[in-house]
Amino acid sequence: MAISLAGRTAIVTGAGGGLGRTHALLLARAGATVVVNDIPQNIANAQSVMEEIKAAGGQATAFGASVTDEEAVADMVAEAGAVDILVNNAGILRDKSFAKMSLDEFRLVMDVHLMGSVICTKAVWDGMRERNYGRIVMTTSSSGLYGNFGQSNYGAAKMALVGFMQTLSIEGAKNNIRVNCLAPTARTAMTENLLPPQALELLGPEYVSPALLALVAEDAPNRTILAAGAQGVEAAQVTLTRGISIKGLDDLEAGSVILEKLGEIGDLKTATVPASGLEQGQVELGKALGG
Structure with a gap:
């Protein structure tokens, strides 16, 4: 049976293009009313996605706000009304080896990915608790889970989101707020010249969004990290081994x-x-x- 989000309102940040766009389109297809968010400079792109949703018979609005702007995010949530689903997708890249990276470049990426997700989540959290319903997805990355050269800032932010999710999933459980992470693999401008056309075709962002849909459904899991791309879905886990005892040793x-x-x-x-x-x-x- 297809997942239905009828009657639900969803905010997707950074949805003017790429993964955010395909997320927004699929949530709307499932019946959700979608707030298509992007930074004010990209509002035309957000409005284009909104019109795409409406042309397909869905319901959507567009809202220009940086996820780092607390007042603008609060206005967006107030305009949306009762928010049932939050997809923290917005992000930026400032790739450079750590030796060549400035602290400002590190902070900027942390601010957008981590604090942007915190600000948006904080804005919807109390309403979700009051209504005893919420579905929140943090966008993590293999760069955070496993590392990638030149992405110490991005990787640190993305792994921090896993820790944020781990605790919120515990704190929100009693109010039926389920919090999960999605680690997407999709083509980007950086991969255009590195991979053959067939591989790039398989790495379309639309192949990631079904995993997102599962993570925001009525019967979504809680405290789950799904990795998705190229029509494959995996689970990443933070595990603990039995280990050894060093009792009695100097x-x-x-x-x-x-x-x-x-x-x-x-x-x-x-x-x-x-x-x-x-x-x-x-x-x-x-x-x-x-x-």
């Missing part, structure tokens, strides 16, 4: 033992996905207490 000796046993410590056959950060401490205490 501190200097313990350091050597840890290095010697890194293979055992990192054995994924013993890995679990803790339900919260407290479980790490429980695992360590369990070993210390002989469990």
